[in-house]
Amino acid sequence: MKFTKSEYIWLDGATPAALRCKTRILPYMEEAKLDSFPEWGYDGSSTYQAQGHASDLVLKPVHFINDPLRGQGHYLVLCEVFDEQGNPHESNTRAKLRKVLDAGGQNHEPWVGFEQEYTFFSGHGTPLGWPQKGYPKPQGPFYCSVGSETAFGRKIVERHADACIAAGICIYGINAEVMPGQWEFQIGYRGIEGESVDPLTISDHVWLARWLIHRIAEDENVSVSFDAKPVKGDWNGAGMHTNFSVKETREQGGLEFIHQAIKSLEEKHMEHIEVYGYGLEERLTGLHETCHITEFKSGVSDRGASIRIPLHVKAKGHGYFEDRRPSANADPYQVSQRLVQTVCNL
Secondary structure, three states, rough: OEEEEEEEEEEEOOOOOOEEEEEEEOOOOOOOHHHHHHEEEEEEEOOOOOOHHHEEEEEEEEEEEEOOOOOOOOOOEEEEEOOOOOOOOOHHHHHHHHHHHOOOOOOOOOOEEEOOOOOOEOOOOOOOOOOOOOOOOOOOOOOOOOOOOOOOOHHHHHHHHHHHHHHOOOOOEEEOEEEEEEEEEOOOOOOOOOOOOOOHHHHHHHHHHHHHHHHHHHHOOOEEEOOOOOOOOOOOOEEEEEEEEEEEHOOOOOOHHHHHHHHHHOHHHHHHHOOOOHHHHHHHOOOOOOOOOOOEEEOOOOOOOOEEEEEHHHHOOOEEEEOOEEEEOOOOOHHHHHHHHHOOOO
16 A cells, blocks of 8 residues: 655744644545645644643644655645634634635735745854854855855755745745855745735745755755844844735736835834744844834835835836835744735725
8 A cells, every 4th residue: 555744834832933843644645635634633732832731732734735855645734723622723823814814805816925035054053154263254245146155055945946846836036145154035926827826825835935945954964044133243134025915006006005005014013023023123223234123114126125116116107015024034924914904904
């Protein structure tokens, strides 16, 4: 009899949330469907989600993709966490996003895209490519670089991109970032007709892509950090710039709606900051292509703004805007939820 390995993946109750996973062995499926994967229990007291005297929690599969690492016939199964009464656990931020979309958010057809920065660390505890003592050259030659003196970790990055493509994740780009050892992948709109770019799907894909980069780097004895400020001092932090639009902004004349949305975002600035990642104050300093955490500023082509309107969007008069505030460790479900609520006035 043939079997399949299904990797159940979920978010724990840590701050910021971390990924957990375990493998379920199931009979081989010629064609897998979501209900092919049964619910499964686990010990929530070991994941910051329950007390020991009542620790059983339930994993409910909500999204699956092919497992590009184990190969054909194996799957990565993203799960939501529920309690034994069948209610979403308080840490289940995906369920909260679902609720906002069902309450009217989906009527505006929101699209979201994430630019996920992250940093590789070697077994010595220093960013990959850094000397064990001291610092590398000042930042400048590393962004979108090529060559062994400026780009560190490309083997992992390329393998990760290939894995995302094979799995069907909506990855649309990769690049080396400003700090050596730091990279970025982008998840979202690729211009492919019929491809889902709704907040729920794309947020799922971000978490699955995060799991894959951790798992692939594990094989190389390299760790992946999503810290907002992975290295103190005069170095860029790590963000998750978020591109957002609704049908009103994508239509002709949508730039006017974008400006209306920006006014709403300014009014709700601190409510967004509260869910835009852990340690965000260390990144949003007003330096290194950021606006200070206590300020709100918008502008065309301004990477020092809270909200950037891309130059081509202004020229066309419609499209999307970029929220540059979220940290690399922000939860895409929470970022999406907050944007839908504010922009769609929910």
